[in-house]
Amino acid sequence: MKLFTGNKLAVTAKIIFVSISLALLGLLAQSAFASGEGLIAGFIALSMLALALVYFTKISIPMKFFLPGILFLIAFVVLPILYTLVMSGFQFKTGNYVDKPQALERIVADSYVPDDSGLTFDVIVGETAQGEPALLATDYMAGEYFLSTEDSLTPLDESQVTIDPDLGIAVETDGFTRLDPDTLAAQGEALAQLKFAGPGEYFLALEGFEVAIPLKPGLVYDEATDSFTQAQTGAKYVDNGRGNYANIEDPEDKLSPGWRSPIWLENYVSLVTDPKVREPFIGVFIWTMVFSILTVITQFSLGLLVALALDKPLRGRRFYRIIIILPYAVPSIMSILIWGGMFDTEFGAINALLGTKIAWFLDPNFARAAVIIVNLWLGFPYFYLISNGALQAIPAELSEAARIDGASNRQIFWQITLPLLLRILTPLLIASFAFNFNNFNLIFLLTGGGPRNDLDGEIAGATDILISYTYKIAFGSQVQDLGLASAISVVIFILVAAISLYGIRRSKVLEEFI
Amino acid sequence: MKWLRENLWRHGVAIFAVLFAAFPLYLVVVTSFASSGSLQLTSFIPNEISFVNYEKLFNDPTIPFMTWMWNSLIVAGSVAILSVIIGAASAFAFSRLKFKGKKLGLQTLLLIQMFPAILAIAAVYLIMEGIGNFAPEFGLGTQSGLILVYLGGAMGVNIWLLKGFVDSIPIEIDEAAKIDGASEMQTYWQIFIPLASPVLAVVTLLSFIGTFNEYILARLFLVDMDIRTVAVGLQQFVAGQYSENWGAFAAGSIIASVPIVLIFLSLQRYIVSGLAGGAVKG
The missing domain is CATH 2.40.430 (Periplasmic binding protein-like II)
Incomplete structure (x- = not known):
């Protein structure tokens, strides 16, 4: 008896499918090459080679399972990350956006x-x-x-x-x-x-x-010395090694535009040394930490409280449960925007409920409070669900034994249940911390990072967290500095990775998993 | 008296949580049935029931709401299905096959996921611009291009959930199949896939919800009114200071959310165990 059928058919289907994919990719590579996208053409060609090798030979069986995922991962995640990494070493901002030949051309044309x-x-x-x-x-x-x-x-x-x-x-x-x-x-x-x-x-x-x-x-370019001479004044501008032609006499007098040029670690160093970069960065960093920690504490506390309250057969428990889960089920984009409307000064439900006229998003502290409240709403059902699960995982004998020994309910909670819960849930608390550390949607859609002092030309607002701040630096409306933004992204990455790895180590989740 | 002491605080906490949770949602419902399009988030008791906002969504030619819903369905649906195909294969290989660098591979995957993806957007944008130069149907401003970008995360996102499940299938089944002469591919297609199909369905739906919710990339990619997803389209109602249109936004949010909420509630059990991951095992 043949248990595993259809081998021939499957092989034929595979050959046809892979061949068609290769042919389509070949066409794409060709047209990519023809329109001057050499790098993309190269990537597609390499992908074709990999596909052919993996699916037509027996070079590696695991690769047969991984390859499609890996190709997408490289194209749209790994390469962009590497690009960000490279850009973090560049002077790459408004005024230094193009490459050097383009900058040369523009300087001459503008002069x-x-x-x-x-x-x-x-x-x-x-x-x-x-x-x-x-x-x-x-x-x-x-x-x-x-x-x-x-x-x-x-x-x-x-x-x-x-x-x-x-x-x-x-x-x-x-x-x-x-x-x-x-x-x-x-x-x-x-x-x-x-x-x-x-x-x-x-x-x-x-x-x-x-x-x-x-x-x-007005400017004459001399190719031999790679310098410009101003026709009228005779001032000489040379490549300053940082993406600009600068006046020999006065380094601050630069020709515009500049070009993106490697400045190695300078973007990172400026985070520490340049007060104009450092102060907002530190301010935003502190708020990011406060925001993430407060979020986890408030969400977990309310979630746990609700879980404890409903940890017993209770009339209406099913009803309570469904309503309480709802915030977690509704698409968060919609609920964040609705909360934004509810905090409106004139027409918002919050002011109507409290009988106040607070301009929530214009005052730094009120705005921060609003962010925490909204995030509590978004997140406490999640912690209710997992606390509920964790409570059931704690053996009932433990608290019974404690009760026999004369412990009060309060003592049982603080000395037995909570420590055990924390041990079980630590990895999830850390994961939640890491998630909120980068909770871009909440900040971006609720407050836009504001309020901030526009007059001073500040980029960072009172509720900006690192990720939304960095987004503004990179894609902001006035000055865009992709180099600095990339450097901050790398710093965020290192922070989040360190926190998460610590959490994983502690909980030994990964070892268990691998 | 004893009942009071035991249960009063429980009901108190639960009622507080219910009011807190339901308050904004209740206001959305009320707003969606109010006739004025302006901000209606103050009237706690509805004084009228009007379907103006719903009619607007379906009849106003400047608001292609149904097109947005359809777009979201197409984008989230394609991503969900394709990413589960990719994720399931990877999870199977990580769980069942023996190869060098397995631990390193999993750790790398975990690490890559921690990079703040939003910041890599600039590079993704450039790549898609490049692709658009020779294959406009996959470039910027297209749904197919957006789907490709979402698939970049396919391998990482679902793998933990799926791998946990594959690990729970007894390895003896595989070994028996091997003795009967099955290759890895046959084991995958003829044993693993049928066994895993309920979980794959759950993961597909979760992935669907996740993509449905995605906002930043979708906003960056889908500029034209007619190709936007519902999240991007609705956000525009209340984005501008002078174009606030809360009534239609509320009605649209309700229509868009109801299917998601229903899916979510029906999958609650699986989602919760997926959320808790390995943590609650102990």
Whole structure:
């Protein structure tokens, strides 16, 4: 009798399935490569190799089970983490976002300045026979004419051009077609960006459609020394090694934009040494700890109290239980937003209930209290559930024995039940601490981290925890500093990992599990 | 008298907890049936029952609520199913197969999960932007792209729950199968999967709820009105200072939450034992 059937069929199905996947991935890799996404193309190609090796050979049986998960894990979790790790060593913020070649290009482009003489040219906008945009320019004062494209300047004789008798400017020449007004209007914005070749070191830029002004670069780049010289003042700007060209005389005088450049541990060091970074960081860190600890204590206390109250057959226990679990079952995004509405100063239910007019989210302490209350609501049902389970796991003989020895209910709770519970639940308490340490949704949706002092340009608000603070640093509306944010993420990671590993060690959960 | 002493405090605590737990939920229900769209979280006793907000959700063409619900169903459903497929295979291998680096692998997985994922968003964003350059149907602003990103966590998230369950299946069954000539793959498909199917169903639903609840990535990815999930869509009702629309928000929250709450309550027992993990064993 054959117990394990369908081997041939399964193998055929597998070969077909894997082959189709490989073919699709191959197509993707090809188009990724074609559109210049070399890294992604490389990753897909490696994935294909791994898939083929694992599923068509017997190289590793466990890999047959792991590979799909591992590929997703690497692509969307591990690589982003590594990227964050690398970025934490970079100067990577507003003003230093692009790479160096792009920054160079932008510095030159931004440095063009009009000539002091106020010279202008009268121009006709058109295109050459090849369809390139071109200007037919007249230097009215000097009585000279030339045809200018982006690449070249062709001086023209009076005999080569047709001059408008009224305006006295050149309007026609061979191989030049004037653009009609509609086209001009349609292409106006693009044309205004162009730099046409001008006499000498000048470029011509359009001012409207009839006049061009000569511009010259205010900064001259010298490739040999990798430095800029300011044309007017002669000031020299060199690569300061931190992603900017800075004035040799005055390091604070930098050219903009800079580029992202490695500064190694500086982001980390600034957490400790730079008061502008350190003080908000320490403030936020303290509140994060207070918030997480208070959250765990309040949630656990109320949850345990309820569990103790319901630890006995009681009329209505099923009803109590279902209602109490509800906050845990409702999608938390919705309930956080509703609580946000309930804390509203004018129309909120909380003020109506208390008969007060407290501006909950404008005062730091009230805002912090609100955060704790909402989190208590969100979390106490969870602790009720697990305390309930843990209470049942404690043998009844223990408390009975204590009672025979004359212990009161109170003594039994404080000296037997609670210590035992704490021992059982420590890993979960620590897990809850670690979760709340990074409870981004609560802060982000309830208070947005506020209140904060906008006038001082502070980023950190009174209820900001590390993760929401870091999010603001990285993706904030004003200044974004991905380098510093990445460094703080790494610090958070180390803290949470250390706390959790400590918890796991203590509870020996992992050993039991592995 | 004795009854009072024994039970009064119990009922007192329970009633307090019930009021605390139910208060916001009650207000949501009241608000959803009020006719004005503004903040109604002060009226404790409903003075009218109106279905204006519900009608708005279904009939107002500027609020594609049903589309959002459908999107959430598609995204959370796909992620739940695919991630359980990935998670179950990994859990089986970690629990049953012998290989080098098993402990290291599990520890690495645990460690990776502790990285504050929100901060890796910048990198995820760049990757998806890159993918969008050559495969726009998987890039930024697409649900399929979002699903791919969610699957990055598939291996880690469910593995503890699943592994705990696989460990509880007696190893003798595997050994018997092996003697009968089954390969690892056959053991997996023909023994483990049928045995685990109830647990896999529970984990699928948990994963569904988790994804349904996800907000940050979804908000970052799904910009267009028509592809948003319900969490992102509803949040926009009450996000802007001048566009507060609590009535519709409340009605939408109720419709979106009821299925989740029902799933949750029916799975309570499993969820609780899953929550407690190994801790309550002792």
